[in-house]
Amino acid sequence: MSKKIILIAFFSILSMGLYSQRPTLELTFTAVDNAAYLKLDSIRVMNRTQGGEIMIYWPDTTVTIDITPGDLLLYIGYSTGFPMGVQPGEQDVQKFYLSQSYPNPVFEQCHISMYIPETGNVIILAADIQGRVVSSTERFMNKGIHLFKFIPGEASVYILKARWNNLEKTIKIINANPRPGRRCQLDYSGIENGDYSLKTSLITKDLAMQESGILDSPTANETYTFQFATNIPCLGTSMVEYEGQVYNTIQIFSQCWLKENLNVGTMINGSQDQTNNSIKEKYCYDNNPDSCTKYGGLYKWDEMMQYTTQEGVQGLCPPGWHLPTDEEWKVLEGAVDSQYGIGDPIWNYYWERGYDAGMNLKTTNGWFANGNGTDMFGFSGLPGGFRITSLVRFYNVCIYSYWWTSTEFGFFDAWCRILNFAYSGVRRSYYSYFGIHKDYGFSVRCLRDY
Numbered sequence: 001m002s003k004k005i006i007l008i009a010f011f012s013i014l015s016m017g018l019y020s021q022r023p024t025l026e027l028t029f030t031a032v033d034n035a036a037y038l039k040l041d042s043i044r045v046m047n048r049t050q051g052g053e054i055m056i057y058w059p060d061t062t063v064t065i066d067i068t069p070g071d072l073l074l075y076i077g078y079s080t081g082f083p084m085g086v087q088p089g090e091q092d093v094q095k096f097y098l099s100q101s102y103p104n105p106v107f108e109q110c111h112i113s114m115y116i117p118e119t120g121n122v123i124i125l126a127a128d129i130q131g132r133v134v135s136s137t138e139r140f141m142n143k144g145i146h147l148f149k150f151i152p153g154e155a156s157v158y159i160l161k162a163r164w165n166n167l168e169k170t171i172k173i174i175n176a177n178p179r180p181g182r183r184c185q186l187d188y189s190g191i192e193n194g195d196y197s198l199k200t201s202l203i204t205k206d207l208a209m210q211e212s213g214i215l216d217s218p219t220a221n222e223t224y225t226f227q228f229a230t231n232i233p234c235l236g237t238s239m240v241e242y243e244g245q246v247y248n249t250i251q252i253f254s255q256c257w258l259k260e261n262l263n264v265g266t267m268i269n270g271s272q273d274q275t276n277n278s279i280k281e282k283y284c285y286d287n288n289p290d291s292c293t294k295y296g297g298l299y300k301w302d303e304m305m306q307y308t309t310q311e312g313v314q315g316l317c318p319p320g321w322h323l324p325t326d327e328e329w330k331v332l333e334g335a336v337d338s339q340y341g342i343g344d345p346i347w348n349y350y351w352e353r354g355y356d357a358g359m360n361l362k363t364t365n366g367w368f369a370n371g372n373g374t375d376m377f378g379f380s381g382l383p384g385g386f387r388i389t390s391l392v393r394f395y396n397v398c399i400y401s402y403w404w405t406s407t408e409f410g411f412f413d414a415w416c417r418i419l420n421f422a423y424s425g426v427r428r429s430y431y432s433y434f435g436i437h438k439d440y441g442f443s444v445r446c447l448r449d450y
Contacts, residue, residue, distance in 0.1 A: 025218055027063045031077055031226040034235065038228055044076040046343050048215075048327060067218070072327065075214045076342050077226035098162045098169035100339050101150060105176035105346065111189075112148045112171070114162055116141050123163045124148070126173075126186055128155040134184040147189035153182045160186075212253040213331040213342035216450065227254045230335075231378040234448060242318040243280075249448070250378040253335045255328070256448035259380055261296025261403075264316055270441075271392050274303040280316060283387050283441045285394050295384030295397070298441035301414045304404055311406040317446035324447040326407035326415040326428075333426050336360045336377050352425040359424035368398045371421025381419050387441030390434045394441075402442040413437040 027045070031038040045063050046053040049071040054063055067073065096117055101110040116122065125136035134153060141164075152158060152175035161170045212226040229235070234249035234256035241247075248259040265280035267289060274281040282297030284290075304323060305315045315323045324332075334342030339355035346353050361381040362373025373381065385397035398421070405415045409430035414437065418427035430437060 022066045022068055023219075024064060024066050026221045027065065027073075027075075027218065028221075028223040029061050029063075029075065029077060029226065030223070031079055031212070031228060033227075034229040034232070038079045038226075040077050040079055040226065042078045044078070044343065046074040046076070048072040048074050069219060070217060072215060072217050074327070074331070074343055075216070075224055075226075077212045077214075077228075079210050079212075079226075079228060096164050096167050096169065098160075098171055100171050101160070101173050105174035106150070106152055107177045109149055109151045110173065112150060112160070114146045114148070114169075116143055116146060116164055118165070119143050120165050122146075124160070124186065126150065126158050126160045126184055129157045129159070134158070135186040137186060137188065139188065142191065144191050146191050149185075149187045149189055151182075151185040151187075152178070153184040154178050154180055158184070210253075211335070211341055213335060214254045214450065215325075215327055215331060227251065229253075231376070237448065240318050240321070247318075247446075250380070252332060252377045252379065254450075255332060255335070257332075257379065258321070258446045259378065261382065261384060262299075262316060262444040262446060263292050263296040265297060265299075267292065267297075270387055270394060273389070274300045276302070276307045283394075285385050285387075285397050291384075291397070295382050296443050298384070298387050298394075299404070299444055300389070300441055301404055301438035304444050305406060309408055311408070313406060315406065316444060321446040321448050323404070323406035324445065326405045328447055329403075329405055329415075329417055329428075332361075332379075333357045336379070347428075350428060352423055352427045354425040356424045358419045358426045361426070362401075362419055366398065367421040369421055373419075383419070383421065384443050386443075388434050389436070389439035389441070402440070403445055404442045409437075416442055 031040045042057045099113045122141045123138045127133050158173040234251045243264045250259040265282040268281045284292035311325045330347040337354045337357035340346045359373045360376040361379045383398045383401045386402045401419045403417045407415045413430040
C-alpha cells in the first residue's frame, strides 16, 4: 500500500514539474518604417514547434502566451503602411481591386476582400476550370472594402471574377481539399469601417496591406519591433568589412541580409575536398578566381557550418551574423511573394513553391535565355551554379543558384533553396542526384542576428 502512495506522489510531482516548464510570457509588438512609427493593424503569432496560432487586432499589441521552452514562434505583423494617426486618402486607395484569397490553397474556407472606389452594382461569380458557374451574387454596394467568405466544393481549381463599373478583376483559388458532393458557397460578410483597419479577412497580399515577420524562441517577456522598410541598406549597417571583402546589406522588412554571396576563405581546386583543417576553404566555379569575385564562393555544408550541426550558427559568416535556417528562408519567401504571405502553408512544401518569390529575388540580368528577375527587394540573387563532389564537376552557372540553409534534413542531407532561369517560384530541396547532398558545393548568404 505504501508503495502505491509513493508512486502516486511521484507522478504528481512529475506532472507539476512538467507544467512548471511552460512559462507564461508577455510579448509586446510595435512597428516602424525606417524610423517612422506605424500602426499595427493586426498581429499573428504562430507556434512553429507545437502548432496553433493567435490573432490580435489594433489597438491590442500585447499577447500573453504559455509556451514550452525551445518553442519557435513566428510573429507576423500586418499594416496598411501609413504612419500612426494617418489614414489613407483618395489618392492612396482609389482603384477597384479584388484581393487574392487567404489562405490559398484552401482547405476548408477562405476570405476575400474587395475595394469599391464608388457606390455601384457589383457582380461576383465563381466558376470551375471548365468555366461552369458554381456560385454567383449581385449586390448594390457602397464605396469601401467589402468582405466575402468562399467555401470550395468538388473542383480542384476555381476562378472568381468580380465586375464593377465595366471593370473586371479575377483571382484563381486552389482547392487543396476537394470533397465529392460538397457545393460551393460564396457569402457576403459585410463592409469594413471607414478607418480601413484590417481584420482577418483582409490579411491578404492586397494593395492596402504589408506584412513583416520575425522568428524567435523567447524565454522571458519581450518587446519586438517589426520593420516595414525594404529595398534599402540595413538600418545601422549599410556595409560589412570581413576578411578582406566588403559586403553591402539589404533590408527586407524585418530581415537584414548580406546583399552578396559569401566569399571568404582560401580557394582550393575543385578536385580537392574541403576538410576540417582549421583553414577556411572555398571553391570558385571552374576553378576560376574571377567566379568567386562575381558569384561568391561555393562551400560544402560542413565547411559552411564550421563542422557543427547547430542550426543558426555563425559558421563562416561575419560576427553578429549567422547562417539562415530553413524557417528564416520561409519568412523571406513569404515576404517577397505577391500571392502567398509569411506563414502560408505553401512554404512548408517540397520542391517549387510560391507564385513569384523567385522572380522577385533574381537579378535583372545574367540569367540564361533572358530568364531574369525583377530584383524587387534588392536581394540580387545571381546564378552561381554549384559543385558536385562525386563527379568533381561544376554545373549550371547562369542557369541555377543554390543556397544552403543551416537546417539539417538528416545525417547526409540539409535543406537548400534553388532559383532557376525557367521558373518564378523558389525550390526547397534536400535531395541529391549524385552522392551525399552535404558534399555539394553551394552558395552561402548570411543573415544579421535579430
